[in-house]
Amino acid sequence: MPLPSPPPQVSGIKQDELRRHNLSLLLRYVHLEGPTQRATLTAQIGLNRSTIGALAADLAAAGLIREETPGVRSGAGRPSLVVVPEIERYQALAFDLRVDRIDAARVGLGGILLARETVPLPDGHRGFDEVIGLLRGTARLLTESLPEDTRLVGVGVAIPAVVRDADGFVRFAPNLGWEERPFGDTLALELERALPRRPFERESVLVANDADLGALAEHTRGVARGHEDVVYLSGNVGLGAGVICGGRPLRGHGGYAGEVGHMIVNPTGQRCRCGARGCWETEVGIDAIVRAAGRTPGDGTTVRSLVSDALAGDELARSALYEVSRWLAVGVGNLVNIFNPELVIFGGDLRELLPMVHRDVVSRMGAGGLTVSREHVELVPSALGVDSPLFGAAELAFARLLDDPLGVAMSLPSAAD
Amino acid sequence: MPLPSPPPQVSGIKQDELRRHNLSLLLRYVHLEGPTQRATLTAQIGLNRSTIGALAADLAAAGLIREETPGVRSGAGRPSLVVVPEIERYQALAFDLRVDRIDAARVGLGGILLARETVPLPDGHRGFDEVIGLLRGTARLLTESLPEDTRLVGVGVAIPAVVRDADGFVRFAPNLGWEERPFGDTLALELERALPRRPFERESVLVANDADLGALAEHTRGVARGHEDVVYLSGNVGLGAGVICGGRPLRGHGGYAGEVGHMIVNPTGQRCRCGARGCWETEVGIDAIVRAAGRTPGDGTTVRSLVSDALAGDELARSALYEVSRWLAVGVGNLVNIFNPELVIFGGDLRELLPMVHRDVVSRMGAGGLTVSREHVELVPSALGVDSPLFGAAELAFARLLDDPLGVAMSLPSAAD
Known part of the structure; x- marks a missing residue:
């Protein structure tokens, strides 16, 4: 029991x-x-x-x-x-704010993708105001041809940040260069101005960490459907996790849980951007992989290109991936001992890495440590590819309606009102 | 939201x-x-x-x-x-199986302690059959003078083991020297024979990991009342955690979550009993502390005696505690980043350690890493002292009755039936 x-x-x-x-x-x-x-x-x-x-x-x-x-x-x-x-009648907007681009979608009830847009975010264009402006413009673009009786149930945003879940306030987003910014409030205000014919309630604009939303999407519509205990790892520039425990998302007191990238695994390791030494993300983050392969972060090397170089016989690329698999095994092993999950999902760029390192990670995890938690765990790629956080953002936007269908449906202003 | x-x-x-x-x-x-x-x-x-x-x-x-x-x-x-x-009418038996003794209690509805017993477990007397025999004898002792109309709602057992929560099967209990033993089934059978006038249902004999039950007790009746996100650390010979996430116990797929003692924090550290290198428990477990102070595990040195030696000016004891605080900070910091808890409760022997290392752990955690999750976290001693797992075992025993009061009350055979 x-x-x-x-x-x-x-x-x-x-x-x-x-x-x-x-x-x-x-x-x-x-x-x-x-x-x-x-x-x-x-x-x-x-x-x-x-x-x-x-x-x-x-x-x-x-x-x-x-x-x-x-x-x-x-x-x-x-x-x-x-x-x-009623797919067309109730719709949501979803955004995945990534380091190099914004992915955006209009999604109908039932989780049906109805339209999508991508907006590049080149270097130097990730400022808070600029990003808010791009989100506003994209929202307008996605909604301009909507029929009169379509109701917008909400807007969900995935962001590579430590976010306060109560109001979408961004505490810390190192890869965007933001700190302590009222993202949720500002976005809600701007959308209200940008979409005068689609009146918004403040509480229908919802922001959450990208890994948390990746986990949510995989749990509701992806590889983790029907599983109650899941760790979703999102590796892009940083490394984060979204965790499902007993069928429910792990949130923590302020909504900041899952910062596994800053789990210290190597106290004599490299200094992390966070100030500590030997954080997991300094050992397995994309920059670390790129450096281990003798390249320079920002030179265009991607996980995919490194994997294909390694397969083509590039020894440096191969040894970089080998080194990374060692540190992946340490961190994944820790999370398996802590959470006893059924699945560890490799999302984002880690997805590309998994086929190459899978055997190595599993065998290293098995070299020591407790066996019981490893018995049933599987390491799998995300089913929704890089779109997990985007679809998670849509689920976030639909959540209020799904929790109280009639109450929220009655309160939603339609353009025709 | x-x-x-x-x-x-x-x-x-x-x-x-x-x-x-x-x-x-x-x-x-x-x-x-x-x-x-x-x-x-x-x-x-x-x-x-x-x-x-x-x-x-x-x-x-x-x-x-x-x-x-x-x-x-x-x-x-x-x-x-x-x-x-009705405290006297509905009662439960609770056991905390520790490495050196069994603590046992008879507890009335309302969580009222009505009787308790302690049975020492000297070296060489921790064998499976011997422990089952002692539990059976103690159960008989605790129930012999019960009035006819008292109903025993269940038996809860806390155990320093990785336990399958479905049936109380012990997978791994290194400090008892047990592996893969049908503890729950055997105990239920023995109690049925030992207490013929108090017929048992198999499902009313429940076994769980001691740290998980410590967390449960602190959450229901201790320092974590009213808190939704809590990490309870239990440090005795091993090191385990019970975690409350969003008000619910973290279980994991098989009930094995919370094995934080085997989180690798120092890959170049000492070999752990589990086979891996640099597990947290090898750095902060009692044996590690005792060794760091130049003593020998098993020589009678306790955390309490070390703390009092350090306070009396023993330099070796003092530097051992200093070293331990460093590794405590790494592990606690990791758990804070992962769970974003409001409280980290120091239970078991760690309770004795906390006043001495508190400042050091907090300042080291603050030296690097994310600040957001640390903002609201407090490190506190367990309120129920070393009895947290025992009271947690009582809560476990009452759980079925509390979930379905009439259904279970009707099904309970009374001695008078």
Whole structure:
């Protein structure tokens, strides 16, 4: 039996909360699984037929779903209606603010990608105001041709930063050169001005760390679906982790958990940008790999090019990857002992690295340490490729609607209002 | 806004589950807070007066609580009845299996200590069968004078081991010299034979790692009450952690999470019993401290004696503690970056160490690394002293009853049956 866990909030459940909870379950189900027969919903959600029918009717009245008669009858009896999410009617904007570019998307309910844009961020153009301006322009571009009755449920932003989750305030984003910037508030204000016909509520503009959103996306729509204990590693210039524990994202007190890049693994190692010595990210970050291969960070060397050089016989590239696999094994081994995950997902550039170092990392992890936590763990590449944080940002934007479908749908102003 | 978290199980809430949930909240409240006026329960639990009354009546009918008229009227109007947990009627047994002794207790509903026993475990007497025999004898001793109508709700055991939480199977307990032993099953069988007048269900005998139970006890009844993100460190011969994330215990896939003692912090350090080099426990475990002070592990040196020697001017003891504080800072800093906790609790022998090393650990953690996660973290000693795992074991034993008060109360055989 698992350890007992008292409910985080001592609060009794009332009738109206029960209804909201069940509406949320139903909408979330079709958001994640797509069009689903009522009969399947009855079986999967564990409520009876008439309750499911009543919930579906409520969601349909709010325009969140519609019910269709299936083209093909399955089995005997009356055909079960299919509950279909209203993809066009409820949409979200998602941004993945990366070091070298902004990836942006418009996503419909159900997680369907409807439009996307990429904006390059060349050196010298990562200033706070400039980035805010680019986000504003991209938001306008993505929304200009939307029909009148489409409602924008929210805006989600993934950012390579330590972010305060309450308000999207950026504490520290070394790779953007930002520190202590009111990113969430500023962006919300600018979007409000930029999209006058799509009025926003402040709380619908949500910002989170890119690795945390990568983990969320892989957990909801990627390789970690159905897994409860997952570590997602995001390696680009920095190294971060998003962790799912017992099916829920690890947040920490201020939302800053998962800063695994600054786990000290080599106290006699190199000085990190954070000031400490031997942080994991100084040993396995992209810059470290590039340097170990005798190149210069910023010379255009990528993980992909190094891997292909190594495969082509470049000894320096090969030994750099070998060295990196050693430090990857130390850090991944630590995280496996700490979290006992089923999956360690290699996201971002680490994805390119995995096929090359997989065997080495696993065998080094096995050389010592506890065996029990390693028994069931698998090292896998992210299923959504480099888009995990982008799709995670979309999930973040949809979260409020999914938690309280009718409450939020009623409160959303439409352009036609 | 926190990251969205889909419910771990997709399952609609039905009326009977709602009632069970609310019964559970009410019983848990008085279990943790003690006798409470109905008016307070109404305000705290957020259900209306009549619902609270009905729930209390159900619990009273099962003998789990009783309602009393308060001696002193508070404020105007009718005095609000006081809901009192039935301490004597529902009891649990708790064991903390330590390296040198077994601590045992009989605990009443409400977490009230009713009896305790200590059984020494001298060298050479930690064999599996011998320990099972001692647990059986102690259980008999603790229960022999119980009244007929007392019901034993469960048995909880804290153990310095990597334990499979599903069935209490011990995977690895280096400090007891056990590996792959069916501890939970064997103990349940033996207790069934030893206590024929107190029939047991297998699932009421629960085993968990001692640090996990220390964390649970500090979270429910100790220094971490009301905190959602907590790391509890248990340092005795080994070094383990119990972690509370977002108000819930960190378990991991098989229940093996929190093996922080085998986090590698010094890859050029000493060989650990686990086979790896430079595990945190080889740098800050009691044996490491004793050796650093020029003593021999097993010579009777304790953390307490070292601290008092250092305070008395023993230079070797002082430099040993200084060295230990350095490695404590590395490991605690890593955990703070990973978990962003509000509290790091020093339990077990580490409790003795904390006053001496506190300043040093904090200043070293501040020398580099991310500042954000350190802003709000406090390093504190365990409030329950060395008894945290013992009280955690009692909570573990009560968990089933608290989750489903009527269901479990009805199923419990009483001696009189």
